[in-house]
Structure formats: C-alpha cells, structure tokens
Amino acid sequence: MRLAFTIFKYFPHGGAQKDMLAIAHACNQRGHDITLFCYEFKGERPNWLEVQLLPAKGLSNHRRALHFQELALAAIADAHFDGVIGFNRMAGLDVYFAADDCLAAQLAARSALIRMLPRARCFTAMERAAIGTNGAKTILTLTQRQEKDFQHYYGCAPERFSRLPPLVPxxxxxxxxxxxxxxxxxxxxxxxxxxxxxxxxxxxxxxxxxxxxxxxxxxxxxxxxxxxxxxxxxxxxxxxxxxxxxxxxxxxxxxxxxxxxxxxxxxxxxxxxxxxxxxxxxxxxxxxxxxxxxxxxxxxxxxxxxxxxxxxxxxxxxxxxxxxxxxxxxxxxxxxxxxxxxxxxxxxxxxxSHDFYARASIAAKTIEQAIAAQNAEKPR
Structure with missing residues (x-):
C-alpha cells in the first residue's frame, strides 16, 4: 500500500516524532511505501522515507496548522494514497495517533474567555475533525484516560480505539x-x-x-x-x-x-x-x-x-x-x-515482565488492517 503520514514538524528528539518514525519504518518493513507530509523536517532523512515539505504559513501556530491541513489534504488527494495516518489533530485522516490528550477536556477546565480565543477554537475544530463522528475510523491511543475523554466529548465508539503499549528504544x-x-x-x-x-x-x-x-x-x-x-x-x-x-x-x-x-x-x-x-x-x-x-x-x-x-x-x-x-x-x-x-x-x-519494544510493530499491523478494511468497504 501507499501510505501518507502527516505531522506538523519533525525533529529527532520529540516524543510524537520518534513514534511517527518508528511506526513509519515498521510499515515500510511490512512492504508499504511511506510518504511523510510536514512543514518542517530537522535531522537525517531515512532513504526509505519520502518527505514532502509543504510551505504552510501563518503568523501564529494555529494559523500555520490550519494552512498545513489545507495543503496536506490537497496534496494527498492528488496523489491517491491508500490511507492517511496523522500524528497531529487534523481532518482527512483514516488513522489518528493520539500523541496528545483530549484538548476539549483540557479546555473544559479553563475559563470561557480562553475557550473563545482563536487558537482554542481552531485546534478544537481540528480535534473534532480528527476524532468526531466523521473523523478517523481508527484511533491509536496511549492511555485509558484518553479513551474516556474522547468518548465523553466526542461520543467515540469503543471499537474505534486501539491502545498501544509504551515504547522503549x-x-x-x-x-x-x-x-x-x-x-x-x-x-x-x-x-x-x-x-x-x-x-x-x-x-x-x-x-x-x-x-x-x-x-x-x-x-x-x-x-x-x-x-x-x-x-x-x-x-x-x-x-x-x-x-x-x-x-x-x-x-x-x-x-x-x-x-x-x-x-x-x-x-x-x-x-x-x-x-x-x-x-x-x-x-x-x-x-x-x-x-x-x-x-x-x-x-x-x-x-x-x-x-x-x-x-x-x-x-x-x-x-x-x-x-x-x-x-x-x-x-x-x-x-x-x-x-x-x-x-x-x-x-x-x-x-x-512487559514487552515495551513492540509498539511500532503492533501499530503497523493495526494500521495495515484498518486501511485494508476501510478500503474494502469503499464502493468500487
């Protein structure tokens, strides 16, 4: 399969970034072609990974994220990928890796003024696009707390979740x-x-x-x-x-x-x-x-x-x-x-006594099965 991975920024020492690279590599080892879409890439590029840098612009982080979403969706649609796996909240995902806790839950504890700020409204809308009813069919979670919050704020069905074990190098x-x-x-x-x-x-x-x-x-x-x-x-x-x-x-x-x-x-x-x-x-x-x-x-x-x-x-x-x-x-x-x-x-x-080394391979297998099942359901 041809798989598109999306992440806003890649740098070698970030947690979500390390997960993304490990899972992408595991998918590649299973025979899939991987293209990464991002607006910034720091570090060495593996020879098995195609990287497409998108010129997302914006005076603020949320404006740049929104522009990246627009550019990524257009580029992915033109290239006809079998599946899209995202490591940031955004629309157009088949599989969402929940690197962050539920933003709606975090904002619920903040003031109404904070919730009305453009940044909060933008990222909440992007989270809803990733997790809500029309969001990713499969959500790779890290903790039970994430699943409870996603269910509470977005009504996610439990079968959409696939919880991954911790990752240790x-x-x-x-x-x-x-x-x-x-x-x-x-x-x-x-x-x-x-x-x-x-x-x-x-x-x-x-x-x-x-x-x-x-x-x-x-x-x-x-x-x-x-x-x-x-x-x-x-x-x-x-x-x-x-x-x-x-x-x-x-x-x-x-x-x-x-x-x-x-x-x-x-x-x-x-x-x-x-x-x-x-x-x-x-x-x-x-x-x-x-x-x-x-x-x-x-x-x-x-x-x-x-x-x-x-x-x-x-x-x-x-x-x-x-x-x-x-x-x-x-x-x-x-x-x-x-x-x-x-x-x-x-x-x-x-x-x-725990297998803390299998997250990437488990995630790759889950992604493969999820994309295959979703494509089988699409009208021919």
Whole structure:
C-alpha cells in the first residue's frame, strides 16, 4: 500500500516524532511505501522515507496548522494514497495517533474567555475533525484516560480505539552495555562516581515542570544528601531556568545538557528520575526510566504514571500538585538507600515482565488492517 503520514514538524528528539518514525519504518518493513507530509523536517532523512515539505504559513501556530491541513489534504488527494495516518489533530485522516490528550477536556477546565480565543477554537475544530463522528475510523491511543475523554466529548465508539503499549528504544535491552558508559558520562556531565544524580528529560521546561524540580532540589536541608541534577532536552530559551537555578543558589548542582542522542546511557548513569510535569499525555521517559532500573518521582497527571505505581518503583504525586509533597518525596528517597535499591530492582523487574519494544510493530499491523478494511468497504 501507499501510505501518507502527516505531522506538523519533525525533529529527532520529540516524543510524537520518534513514534511517527518508528511506526513509519515498521510499515515500510511490512512492504508499504511511506510518504511523510510536514512543514518542517530537522535531522537525517531515512532513504526509505519520502518527505514532502509543504510551505504552510501563518503568523501564529494555529494559523500555520490550519494552512498545513489545507495543503496536506490537497496534496494527498492528488496523489491517491491508500490511507492517511496523522500524528497531529487534523481532518482527512483514516488513522489518528493520539500523541496528545483530549484538548476539549483540557479546555473544559479553563475559563470561557480562553475557550473563545482563536487558537482554542481552531485546534478544537481540528480535534473534532480528527476524532468526531466523521473523523478517523481508527484511533491509536496511549492511555485509558484518553479513551474516556474522547468518548465523553466526542461520543467515540469503543471499537474505534486501539491502545498501544509504551515504547522503549531497543538500546535498553542491553543494560550492561549502557551501564559500561556510566563513568565516562559522569565525568563529562560533572558528577563524581559516588554522587547522587537526578535526571529529568524535558523538551519544554515549563510544561515538564523543571522549575518544580529546581525548587525541590533547593529545598533539601543541609543534612540531606545534595544530589546533582542533569536536565536533558532541547529548550529554545533555557535562560529563565538557568536564572532560577542561580537565584535558588543551586546553579553549581545543575547541568543543562541540551539535546542528546545518548539518553538511554544517560539514564543508566543516573540514580533517580524526577518528572513533575504539568501536562503529559503519556510520558515515555517514565517507562524508559523503569527499563534503565531507575526509581521515579512523577506527577500524577502523566498518563504513564500508572506504570510507576504498578511497578512500586518510586512515587506518584497527587493532583493537584503540591510543591511540598514533591520536596518531601525527594528528600525521603535520597535519605533511604535501601528504598532506592528496592525501587530500582522493582523498576527493572517490571520492565523485564512487559514487552515495551513492540509498539511500532503492533501499530503497523493495526494500521495495515484498518486501511485494508476501510478500503474494502469503499464502493468500487
């Protein structure tokens, strides 16, 4: 089959972007030709993937998204693809990969003024086009919460959902090799062999709660272990968090590492993952941390927080978020090496007992079956 994939922007370290590329590759390995439509592509282009850059324009993100939708639908119609798989909310999809939580549910908690803004109205309309009655026949979901919200706000029939397991890179299969890089990485990132190291992976510092992590680190008393914090991920404007670290007098403990291609090895070289996100539809880094054998402290808003809870591998913070609870949980875990060891063992045992490496192949098979069934129903 000839399959069209759509995503607004591709860059190597984004969660939805990594999913898109892995699933597209799995579809290609099953014998299908893949064309990706986007308005921005950063990084190396695989030789099996045809990329069509569409000149979407707009002074705001929602205007550009709307223009991309218009251009993509026209280009796809002209090329006569067998099926269309989208990784952003938009019209014209046969299969929708729900990389984001339900926008309608998020806006329901906001003021009427916010809901009436052009941005909110535009993206809500695009979500309705993707998920509503006339939207994608198949919706690939990540969590039960997504399915409940889509049913509540759009009346989606349960049979439209196909929930995918978490995705963990193959590198985590060989934890010994990852751990062999521990000493070199710690030297590079300014940590001693016996230092306690917190790690947070975040491409959007505010959304992922980096400020919360900094405040928790600063709140540790003089008698508590003083860990280092590695912040991994691309952030356009890290200056505000760098300034906050200086103001909290913890700048010497925090390493802003930027985007990295060796995240699995970095996780294996750390001691605790901290992830007090404000918003997180799933949170693949939480499951990656379990695969690396790391205790995890995460906010309850994360879709994959349930895996941390089920694994008994750390702490899931209550919602609404309270900074004091994070401070206490971090101090408690740092002060109890036996608990850290038990959480690490539980994390790895949980990861070993689940297949966290099959998401792309499962998604590819689901897409193949869904497109074939939909095409069989079309009049000849």
């Amino acid at each position: 193959d590198a985590f299969r060989d934890l010994d090799t990852l751990r062999s890089k521990r000493k070199a990485l710690r030297q590079e990132l300014g940590a001693g062999e016996n230092d306690l190291v917190l790690v947070q992976v975040a491409s959007s510092y505010h959304t992922k709660g980096v400020d919360r992590s900094l405040h928790a680190l600063a709140a540790l008393t003089d008698g508590s272990p003083r860990p280092r914090l590695w912040l991994i991920g691309a952030e356009k404007h890290p200056e505000s968090m760098q300034r906050l670290a200086r103001n909290l007098d913890i700048a010497s403990l925090v390493t802003f590492c930027g985007a990295r291609n060796d995240v699995p090895a970095i996780l294996a070289a750390a001691d605790i993952m901290i992830h007090p996100a404000r918003r997180e539809s799933a949170g693949a880094v939480l499951v990656e941390a379990l695969a690396a054998g790391l205790p995890v402290i995460t906010s309850g808003v994360c879709g994959y927080a349930e895996h941390v809870d089920n694994a008994d591998a750390g702490a899931v913070l209550s919602e609404p978020f309270q900074q004091q609870e994070l401070n206490q949980q971090l101090a408690s875990l740092l002060a109890d090496p036996q608990r850290r060891c038990a959480c690490a063992e539980n994390a790895r045992a949980y990861a070993d």
